[in-house]
Amino acid sequence: MMDAAPHLPVNTSAPRGTARLFLAAGTSFAAHLRAYGALPPTLPAATRAGAGAPADAETVIEQLRAAGLDGRGGAGFPVWRKLASTRSHASGRGSRPAVVIANGSEGEPLSRKDHALLSLAPHLVIDGLLLCAAAVGASDLHFFTTAELAPGVQHALGERPDARHVKVLVTPEAFVAGEATAVVNAVERAVSVPRDHVLHLSEAGLKGRPTLVQNVETLAQLALIARFGAEWFRSIGTEQEPGTRLVTVCGDVATPQVLEVAGGTPLSVLIAAAGGASAPVSAVLVGGYHGAWVPAPALDTPLSREALSPFGAAPGAGVVFVLSSARCGLETAAGIATYLAEQSAGQCGPCVNGLPAMAGVLSRIASRSRDPPLPAEVARLADLVTGRGSCSHPDGTARFVLSSLSVFASDVRAHLASTCEVHGA
Amino acid sequence: MPDPRPPRPNAAAAAAAADVAADPTVLHIDWTLCDGRGLCTELLPELLGRDEWGYPLALNRPVSERSNVPVQRSLLPAARDAIALCPRQALRLTESAKLTRLPSNGRG
Amino acid sequence: MDEALWAIGRATGIVSMVTLTLAVVLGIVTRSGRPLPGLPRFSVTLVHRNLSLVSCVFLLVHIVSLFFDSFAQLTLLDFVVPFFGSFLPFWQGLGTVGVDLLIAVVVTSLLRNRIGLRAFRVVHWLTYVLWPVALAHAIGNGTNGTSGWFLVIAGISTALVLGAVAWRVSARFIEFRTVRTGEVS
Numbered sequence: 030m031m032d033a034a035p036h037l038p039v040n041t042s043a044p045r046g047t048a049r050l051f052l053a054a055g056t057s058f059a060a061h062l063r064a065y066g067a068l069p070p071t072l073p074a075a076t077r078a079g080a081g082a083p084a085d086a087e088t089v090i091e092q093l094r095a096a097g098l099d100g101r102g103g104a105g106f107p108v109w110r111k112l113a114s115t116r117s118h119a120s121g122r123g124s125r126p127a128v129v130i131a132n133g134s135e136g137e138p139l140s141r142k143d144h145a146l147l148s149l150a151p152h153l154v155i156d157g158l159l160l161c162a163a164a165v166g167a168s169d170l171h172f173f174t175t176a177e178l179a180p181g182v183q184h185a186l187g188e189r190p191d192a193r194h195v196k197v198l199v200t201p202e203a204f205v206a207g208e209a210t211a212v213v214n215a216v217e218r219a220v221s222v223p224r225d226h227v228l229h230l231s232e233a234g235l236k237g238r239p240t241l242v243q244n245v246e247t248l249a250q251l252a253l254i255a256r257f258g259a260e261w262f263r264s265i266g267t268e269q270e271p272g273t274r275l276v277t278v279c280g281d282v283a284t285p286q287v288l289e290v291a292g293g294t295p296l297s298v299l300i301a302a303a304g305g306a307s308a309p310v311s312a313v314l315v316g317g318y319h320g321a322w323v324p325a326p327a328l329d330t331p332l333s334r335e336a337l338s339p340f341g342a343a344p345g346a347g348v349v350f351v352l353s354s355a356r357c358g359l360e361t362a363a364g365i366a367t368y369l370a371e372q373s374a375g376q377c378g379p380c381v382n383g384l385p386a387m388a389g390v391l392s393r394i395a396s397r398s399r400d401p402p403l404p405a406e407v408a409r410l411a412d413l414v415t416g417r418g419s420c421s422h423p424d425g426t427a428r429f430v431l432s433s434l435s436v437f438a439s440d441v442r443a444h445l446a447s448t449c450e451v452h453g454a
Numbered sequence: 455m456p457d458p459r460p461p462r463p464n465a466a467a468a469a470a471a472a473d474v475a476a477d478p479t480v481l482h483i484d485w486t487l488c489d490g491r492g493l494c495t496e497l498l499p500e501l502l503g504r505d506e507w508g509y510p511l512a513l514n515r516p517v518s519e520r521s522n523v524p525v526q527r528s529l530l531p532a533a534r535d536a537i538a539l540c541p542r543q544a545l546r547l548t549e550s551a552k553l554t555r556l557p558s559n560g561r562g
Numbered sequence: 563m564d565e566a567l568w569a570i571g572r573a574t575g576i577v578s579m580v581t582l583t584l585a586v587v588l589g590i591v592t593r594s595g596r597p598l599p600g601l602p603r604f605s606v607t608l609v610h611r612n613l614s615l616v617s618c619v620f621l622l623v624h625i626v627s628l629f630f631d632s633f634a635q636l637t638l639l640d641f642v643v644p645f646f647g648s649f650l651p652f653w654q655g656l657g658t659v660g661v662d663l664l665i666a667v668v669v670t671s672l673l674r675n676r677i678g679l680r681a682f683r684v685v686h687w688l689t690y691v692l693w694p695v696a697l698a699h700a701i702g703n704g705t706n707g708t709s710g711w712f713l714v715i716a717g718i719s720t721a722l723v724l725g726a727v728a729w730r731v732s733a734r735f736i737e738f739r740t741v742r743t744g745e746v747s
Binding site: 507 | 674
């Protein structure tokens with residue numbers, strides 16, 4: 030068993046190549062231990078003690094900082110900073126003990142990676158959850174997952190002596206149910222809708238306690254970093270996108286699937302790995318329904334924050350949705366925008382009123398209404414809803430809609446002239 | 455009749471920007487409570503307009519400041535009135551320094 | 563002296579009733595979110611509040627003056643427990659019920675920003691009981707309650723409140739209702 034310090038050389042028994050998260054031969058705890066070995070011994074002890082021993086916590090956080098792991102739920106925020114913030118708010122004088130929540134709700138309809146991970150490697154996620162709890166000194170642990178996967182997760186928790194105190198919660202199938210404040214709301218009040226917040230959850234979350242909500246892939250990656258070190262983690266991927274990442278390649282590809290790939294893998298490689306596109310690619314939606322389109326000429330763009338930012342996209346939760354030139358991008362976009370408008374939690378006025386209005390105008394463009402001011406109206410509404418909600422649903426929807434207008438700009442002009450670049454007149 | 459007033463460039467707000475301290479007080483809008491009754495927009499016309507559905511819209515502010523609207527000192531009394539009179543208790547004042555330095559909560 | 567107390571009691575009771583009526587109507591206007599001509603929304607709210615408090619002050623004078631009026635024969639108990647009065651116990655009891663309800667409504671209003679919106683709103687709905695009870699008390703118990711001129715006032719008040727309530731339950735009551743596509747939960 031290797032030391033947990035980040036500067037040690039790569040462990041020769043550590044996994045090589047991009048296959049890291051799915052090495053266990055089965056979902057049992059025994060298979061998990063055979064594939065990965067036990068967690069570094071000091072940390073589970075600290076977990077049992079309730080509050081994490083300071084040295085262990087610092088080690089985990091320093092390792093994550095060195096590894097450069099970012100959150101895999103969508104926001105892509107540096108994991109070590111969330112841990113450090115939660116820990117600092119939970120350790121001051123008069124502060125209340127922290128809460129850690131594994132977020133496996135996967136409200137994004139295109140994403141299947143959390144589903145794959147929890148079906149095949151639940152113990153890595155549990156490892157990560159226990160490590161986080163030790164790092165921030167939490168004794169209150171929750172595991173948020175779908176109704177389909179909850180029995181498996183419950184079984185996995187029951188298999189191990191160190192995780193029996195973790196409470197499993199079932200998420201409703203709603204787009205916004207996976208948003209971090211909605212997850213906290215679900216635990217606290219059994220209502221999966223986002224809530225208003227001035228402070229970050231790491232300062233005031235569940236019942237005002239410092240709360241760490243981490244996506245399940247993030248937790249699994251964290252469990253590997255704790256075992257094999259930051260340098261090992263960085264031995265794959267790029268400087269900016271270290272390690273591997275789970276992606277869901279879907280849409281017009283031969284075999285839609287979840288892939289574990291090196292950070293910074295080009296979109297074209299991802300599409301080829303999924304059996305290639307079923308017809309010439311028109312554009313790729315990166316990051317899910319709150320993401321943005323990358324047009325076909327730019328398919329060599331790597332799946333990295335930096336390379337995707339000119340398109341307004343980010344790796345997000347790793348969704349790569351391929352749109353072939355056999356389908357009209359505007360019709361697809363209007364359908365997604367309509368879905369997103371319906372998925373508003375119905376709490377905030379600008380979202381409740383603005384999203385249906387925006388989707389409606391986009392739908393009129395998609396149905397080839399001859400009304401030149403329509404694109405400007407979409408842009409106006411997109412600006413109007415942005416920044417005016419308790420969660421990022423209006424912002425993400427506006428971003429997606431604006432990206433659709435921009436990437437399919439020539440088709441917008443065609444539609445305004447009552448024709449379509451895909452379906453013709 | 456509804457009175458959708460489009461946000462107009464507001465010279466007063468721009469001029470008063472100098473009145474905003476380095477760590478300004480911000481008016482936080484809880485959108486889950488706000489019902490767009492418009493009292494705040496009457497009491498703080500320098501800061502807030504109304505969108506076409508009646509909800510408050512921070513004037514001449516970047517999107518990042520639309521839910522936490524910086525309030526210059528001279529407008530603090532009016533902001534306090536708006537908070538006290540908001541029929542939905544959807545407003546409060548907070549120091550921007552206390553706001554989260556982490557980005558908005560994502561999906562963990 | 564008793565004559566003066568009695569006159570004060572009657573007059574303040576009537577003024578309290580009239581101001582209460584106006585306060586109720588303005589409360590409904592407040593809820594609609596609409597301004598009045600020359601009166602912005604926050605002023606409607608403030609006038610609603612201040613008229614309610616004025617009504618309370620007149621009510622207080624009404625009660626105290628009649629307490630010291632030997633003819634009315636009020637006891638301290640009659641201020642809070644209804645239907646034990648010696649003179650017209652039912653109609654006087656309605657007045658006591660009205661006072662009790664008003665205390666609840668006023669206290670929750672003054673503490674609105676502390677007790678939370680839901681408690682405030684639930685108690686505030688009691689106004690729809692309070693107002694008719696107060697009017698019935700005025701007509702049934704008041705010396706001038708069945709005088710022609712008072713019945714005219716009562717009729718106008720009833721018309722105002724009923725009109726406001728009818729507007730309240732109509733589809734176009736809330737400002738922006740017609741342009742809002744979704745209902746915010």
